[in-house]
Amino acid sequence: MGMLKLAQVMRKMGMLSPLGLFRLIAAICRYGINVMALLRITERTYGEAVAIADDSETITYRQLLVQSEELSISLRENYGIRPGSKAALLCRNHASLVKSVFASSWAGADLYLLNAEMSQDQLQDLITAYDFDLLIYDEELTTFIKQSTYNKGKLLSYHDVRPAVNNQKTDGISNARPSWHRTSSGTIMLLTGGTTGKSKKVPHRPSLFHYLNPFYTLLERLHLVRYHTGYIATPIYHGYGIAILLLFVALGKKIVLTSGFDASKACALVREHQVQVATVVPLMLDKMLKHNAEDMRSLACIASGGAELNPKLVAEVYARLGDVLCNLYGTSESGLNIVATPEDLRQSAHTLGRKIDGMPLFVLDEDMNEAKPGVVGQFCVQNYLSRAERSKRWIETGDMGYRDSDGLYYLCGRADDRIVSAGENVYPIELEHILIHHPQVEDVAVIGIPDETFGQRLKACIQPTPHSEVNAEQLMVWLRVRAARYQMPKEIVLVEEIPYTHLGKRDKKKLL
Structure with missing residues (x-):
């Protein structure tokens, strides 16, 4: 079943041709099993197409690949980053963050995506708990970091003079093939727990078969192959944001980013770039509609996630923009589990949508037995992948809800809200x-x-x-x-x- 789904995904991405298969094999031989190989495959197909357009620069997929390579070499040679090292990113959405994700992965480092809105105490707790080897950060957070005890490698995301991601250059490295280039990807660590409380790390080691079902579902239900430009309004350091980033890269989309969210700026970006698909949380969507719905006319797909949609907002989107709204439900621990298409939301504005085929999501009662349709229980995911908690059969999401007889899922809130x-x-x-x-x-x-x-x-x-x-x-x-x-x-x-x-x-x- 896994190989069949892999073939379906590869077919949709045009990778089952002899040329597509050659590019896949060549990328893995050069880089190993990590997300840099994904970027290489995309670059071979969409090289001169725009990859990232942010507040500071616009770069093509070829430039993104070469600059990520240069950065990865620099991280190893100048900062000692190797497989097993811990690289932390404290950045808002921009091209330097994207380059750092690919570069760190190719170097084999474990990548920690830190919340750029965290408190001083929370940053200190993370530094003490994880002892990062490198911290890549935005310049406006310099004082914030200086007030902590962090004393290892630091690298700015952008700077004209000081060492920064945007000025890491090494002549001729794009053609170099030292043996260490072929690495297995490190773990991507998502840190949950809000902006002031204790964070819990949630490791995600990129696994081809683990992500096949969600990837295929997004291609099928959201029709993402049709669109050329996507706007990621949600923070990339959040699980939702990093997942959409890698998906858009795999599809060769033009990715529009901006540091921080402002409804006026977001609407202007959608209009300027004629964005067709946008990822938002409901609050962002509500503010954009209130600011200027006319600027959003190019949107053919709005993927809302991260918080529950309210039915009034669903109705307003349909009234002003048409059948363009989708809902994504998942957790940092278990990934994407449920997707609602515009048709699902037309059937019920309250629904989370339908479960992704092959995802081991169940509604369990207090005795951990599967609840009948219409009966409220906790959303739990069968635990096949967590090496840290192999003894646990279930990953408990903490979300309460139910499934109706038609296969639609509904949220009743957090277990601790009840x-x-x-x-x-x-x-x-x-x-x-x-x-x-x-x-x-x-x-x-x-x-x-x-x-x-x-x-x-x-x-x-x-x-x-x-x-x-x-x-x-x-x-x-x-x-x-x-x-x-x-x-x-x-x-x-x-x-x-x-x-x-x-x-x-x-x-x-x-x-x-």
């Missing part, structure tokens, strides 16, 4: 889905609070639409005929703005 009110399991997301349909509700977040009588009750925090005069009492009256008894909140409070994390998730801790 409350028990008078013995009844209550999920805040259910009340959020009801309240967001009120015409004077702009945004909503629901949390659990203690209650002397019921143990716990819900509290709804409402961000009204601009110039709205709605009050909490009116919202309570509106809710009584729409919500079940156990879903009715103990209180409703109006807030100026619902807080979000930099990754577009509601920051409910700030509402407690």
Whole structure:
């Protein structure tokens, strides 16, 4: 089955021809099994096509390959990076970050993608825990790094004079073939845990067969082969961002990047580059629509992930841009698991979509047995790959939800968001889905609070639409005929703005 899916993917990418097979074999012979081999195959096909367009430069796939090679040689010769070394990237989205990913992989280093929005204490914890051998970082973070105890190799992402990724040159290396060039890729470490809490590392060693099913599903359901230009609005240091980056590179797309998200700039980039496919979190999409939906007319596919879509946003996209919205669900630990096509979201604006064929995702009850359709349980992935936790049969995502009889999956929220009110399991997301349909509700977040009588009750925090005069009492009256008894909140409070994390998730801790 794995070989059949491999053949299907290679056929879609035009790699089953004699020339395509030759390029695949030649790339592996030159670089070994790592993502630099992927870049080499793409360069052989799309060499003079634009690979990256960011705030500082526009480079072709040939330039990306040569500059990544030069950087990889420099990392080894000047910074001692070898297989087993730990290279950390503390960067926002730009071409130097992309070059560093390929260069570090070719050198065989374990690559740590650090959250550029992290706190000082979290950076120090990571330095103490992992003892990085090299830190590649953006210049504006210099003071931030100096305030830590880090004292090993450092390299700026961009600089005109000081050593930086953009000025690492070694004459003639693109034709050199020293024996160390053929390496196996190091592990890509994704660090979860937000911006202030303790991070947990999630290792991903690039594995051809592990990624075949998600890769094929994205090609099939999102029709990515059709499009020439993609905009990655989500941070590449996040699992969602790095996965889409490598997918776009494999397909030879023009990849548009910018450092940080601003709705006005994002809309301008989509219009300027005539972007056809964009990866966003729902909060980004909402802000772009509010700023200028006309700038987004070139988009044929909007892939939303990283946080749940609300049905009001789904309806607005369809009304203003047509059937272009898709939803991606996955976790840092288990990767991409569920995809919703525009047709799925037309069927139900609440759905996560349908499971990727071959992915060992199950909805399990509290006894770790598979739940029947319509019964809420935890999304769990059968553990075939984790070497660090071989004794664990299941990877528990912490997300609660269910599958309906038609094969569509639905999210009910995080396990730690669930409350028990008078013995009844209550999920805040259910009340959020009801309240967001009120015409004077702009945004909503629901949390659990203690209650002397019921143990716990819900509290709804409402961000009204601009110039709205709605009050909490009116919202309570509106809710009584729409919500079940156990879903009715103990209180409703109006807030100026619902807080979000930099990754577009509601920051409910700030509402407690």
